[in-house]
Amino acid sequence: MKSLVAVGACYVDTILTVDHYPSEDEKLRASSISRRRGGNVPNLIEVLQQLLESTEMEQMSLKIVAVLPATLSAGTKQVKESFTSGVDLRHCICREAFREPASSYIIRSQSSGSRTVVNYNDLPEMTAEEFFQIAKTTLECIRYLRQQFTTVKISVEVEKPSRPGLQELAAEADVVVYSKSWAQGNGYQSLEECLRAQAVIAHKASLLLCTWGKDGAAALIPSSSIYVFSPAYIAENLQVIDTIGAGDTFMAGMLYGLICHGDDWSLLQKLQFANKIAGIKVVQEGFPGLGASLQTCSSSLKGHSIC
Template sequence: MSLVAVGACYIDTILTTPHYPGEDEKLRAISISHRRGGNCPNTLEVLQQLTAHNSRTVHPSLNLVAVLPAKSSVASQQVKSEFEPRVHLDNCIYRDDFNEPASSYIIKSQSSGSRTIVNYNELPEMTVDEFRKIADKLGPQSNWFHFEGRIPDIILACIQYLRQKFPAVRISVEAEKPARPGLQELAVEADVVFYSKSWAQGKGYQSAEECLRKQAELTRKASLLCCTWGQDGAFALETGSGNLIHRPAHSGPGFKVVDTIGAGDTFIAGMLYSLLYQDQKWDLSQKLSFANRVAGMKVAQEGFLGLERSLELHPGS
């Protein structure tokens, strides 16, 4: 089994504050932390734990395709040390003229639990020609390509290239940010689509079910559509049968929201793990329950360490 995840890789600086600061307000932070971020890197962080923990998983190959600063930069060395050897970075695109990584500065309000994110990225984006060279190398040995829904015009051309050259490869995309044009066009080309609540509401949908039912009419190539809806859990629709499944958000005795950063990325990791490695063993309800469980465990802790425990708690693992 081989998966290729294509998306941005960030270095996050997280400030936890008593409350969100007002304009021109001086405020002392409670804590500061630094971590590697980005949607696809977060998803791969969780996937490497799940596949390493399951002894029945046969030689998984996890690959990141991201634009990074020069190989010798502190940031690129940090990403390399955190990921290799379980996640391969051989096909990342290194910009030798740049030393600063894509960065996120996150303010977490302790009083409300909200998070405010400011991004900075001066790295030139991946080009279609760069992706084609990578696809020619990875395509023959890959089962699945997953795309973060960013730079949609380039990603659309990348997906079309995969369809032409490697028609057996399955493709998933994430539609997350409501203000980003072009995500609908990506969804139309995918086999599996992950919709966020904010994207669905931005399109005027009043519920996850409405989103999935209406999207099924537009995404003729897709076999599975998923939509997370915060505390109301997650929904999945098998487009062929029209079977709609809902599973509640994971909780338990003493459950408390601690850190929501990367919760959606973790849900996607749970679903990709289920689809790639448990497809014949788990039905859709079990897959959705597992994705909710691993995402709920992530929300209840800081960071991503130890999420492989979700396999020990999931029936049938």
């Protein structure tokens, strides 16, 4: 059985939908409020599990390693109850002295379609020693995995421009995914410019990816300089409803392609599939039912094409 271990923060998201983004000191009434479990890693795992189930692929062990508040806290309970029994959370680390989970407060503007995110996380970070005991994507942990498990494949998401150390992590990974915000924050003006420049730095990577929102995504194989671009998938006559987690959904689709169709899908097909599932996600609220939305494409998927 194949196994995927995802390491990252689990958040509880509070989403306020407003007509427009408020100016400073403005009072504004929200049209709706919703709360759900968030975080890049949990979102990715939720979507990947649906894809595996909906396309009847071989069983895969899905594990999450994250820092949570106290075992009996409401936040930890909410995170654990948000997953089905197919996701293993036994290796999560609970900080018993803390009651509040990592949280995101998201203001979603209906007029512009934008979202503004304020994060709060008072939980102490996972240490390298804690990670070693359960076998945090820090540089030390990646090197540990390389030493202990010679066949392991490591992917790293380079997302936040202001977060230090991401470039060093990328230099040690097999697959690196760069966000538009990180690329632009580091002076790159296009997908291709970012990937070709990073190929020199991420010298151990076999695959580099960059997402550019509604302008699509691209991939580069450094060893051969093969560059592939795929436009974003836009469903006809459907309105964008919720872009929160679209990048996580893209990553789930790409991992699905790499793990389950590594040999029988081309790089372009993997990229198209990831864009498709991300495009389906943004026209619905949250993540439920994404796998079911692909069932109508099951015959073409078995034929290794993207419908």
